[in-house]
Amino acid sequence: MTETRFKPPALCHRCLFENASDAIWFYDRNGHIVYANRASAELTGYTRTELKQKNLKDLLTTASEYDQIMDINSRIASGEEVKMPYEQKIRRHDGSIAVLRMATTLVKSADEVLGFQNIARDITEEIRRQQNMKSFVQDVIRAQEAERKRISRELHDEVAPLLLLLMQKIDNLSKQSERDIADCKPQLDALRSQSEEALESLRRIAQDLRPRILDDLGLIPALEWLTEKLAQDGQIHAESSIKGREVELTAEIQLLVFRIAQEAFNNIRKHSLATWVRLELEFKPKAILLTIQDNGKGFNLSEQTDNLAQNGKLGLAGMHERAQLIGGHIHILTHPGQGTTVIAEVPTVSTDIKQAS
Template identity: 35%
Template structure:
């Protein structure tokens, strides 16, 4: 049952006096908003005019002037339109309806005592028109008045909003330019003037190309039509010879007339760029030191530790050659010791090869990745395959090491996490770059929009691959869908001259 029905049942259960009081109370409440209008002396002046018109009408009727007027006897009643319309225009529905009702009440004796037949019907009809007009015009005026007040309130809100926007615009520490679609500067804040070394007012009407260059202007106008979630920047060369890195955030704005302006926030990221460059240089230094240390440890293991263990195996062989003079128990223990030593030698060789495989320095990336794939297939009993596209050649040392480490980490991930049965590594040699893709048919996973979010899930290996690729000036991508496997891709730019020198070396 609806709430209105419940209220109706509650009202019906009350005594008539209580219901009457309720109706009066609600009626007075609704009329309360009209009270200030009834206190206006102009309203009562209008009511006096109504009384004057009614009095003239009564004088005409009582004085016997009606026959002389003929068909003009309706004119006094028509004069009621004047106060009713005036009341509607000045006091709205409440004033017009009250005035029409007042005119109707004071004319009742007139058309009862002095009119009969069609004349009475004519007077009643004319008064009905006056009341209907009062209702219609009054409602219309109220609607127009309400619309005007709402428009005024909206205008006031817009002015307040404009003042707030202007205050934020001017006080923003970030340089802001407002551009026309053709690149003309329509407005600029004080931070923009400080950035370009000019007064903000002098930037208006200038072409943005005069400040940032034609190429950067085209970038700004193009970025405003596309997704600008990716970080982009351009370099502003100042008069003192220094360079400033600016990260623009353009946004298209349409006004009520569908005119387009472009608001561009120019954030100074020079310090951030220097910090990132320093961090990358430090990361590259750490990786180089790490690779050098791995190479040193692998060499020491091969040249010293493994050779010592090999010598131990030979001595054990010499001892076992005289087994006729040894007890059987000692012979068994010596054989077990030699077997254990051989296993240690094998494990150390695998460990040294994982630290820095000699095949990488001797034969290059293809041979070393092929060795990785074979070891992976033997160790995990999965089907692994390597494909080479293009003419195989040697790459710069850093590029080969980086691609090998990425392949190494990727194969470990496939073995430990993917639950795959097949894996394919493709190495492509193009003219100016080398690409490597690693695909598996495992369980896959959801790839976040930003790979940095993988650290929350403990997938630091993927972040390490991305870092290695970026340090080499390359790109790293991850494509994966739950239940449909994973593809890792790395692309490293290669200059022909550098590649040829490395190959010759």
């Protein structure tokens, strides 16, 4: 296609085109770049003259990416609605990779398709910051889990035996003759009762920090135990079910799925006013689906996921972060007066998981 047929931007728009902060370029149906503004040259590292000698495929990192863009262009030309903007990688003149947020529009003359216009913004640093923040959050969660495990182990192995020993000594004292202990018997009984309460509280705290059943028996018994524990309060009818063929899960997937369920149950107990809760764990070919449904009061969920923490919904934000840590995602369905459903979908195989222990 000649440059004379592919007319440059109209004179009244040339100033906007040339001085736009976003990169804008035009290319014909075969991908040959015809026009590019100054921001395009700054973004790619090529001069504008060099860009006009390039085909779009020269800027892309793989041949498959060129095929994908041609497919997008074909769909746009046929009138199909295509979601915009989309992310696209390019290779700069110096060999570095840039990530662009890009939108494509059709360029026509009468009924003839001349080519396409791209408007692109460099989001490489934005993506890098997001990845760094995600990595930081993941490290915090892993450190938190490791600390929980350490505290739980120390409570179980060091503090609990001391309380048991104290209770045994109280029992031994109580077995002495009534004449010797008549004056202090009520105090001994009260002391033993307090020791029993302290031991029970310690065991409960240790279980909540790092349930032994999860490490010893696995995810399914741990979720069933969690459901039974919720039902023991007497105010909520809780039930659980397992669907599909169970597959082996990594220790971290089991741990973080359990934490998602635990946080959902905590929210139900504290805020929902629910009288009925159902937990379902479904094994699919390449993922597991955890669904927790209640008949509570529900709530308005208008915030974006990124805004949950700053708006005080730390529990929901924590569930999202834990799901993302193992390559999954969370859906929350809720409305005032209609209960809440939390759905966590997690891949059963992850290639980028570190142990959180």
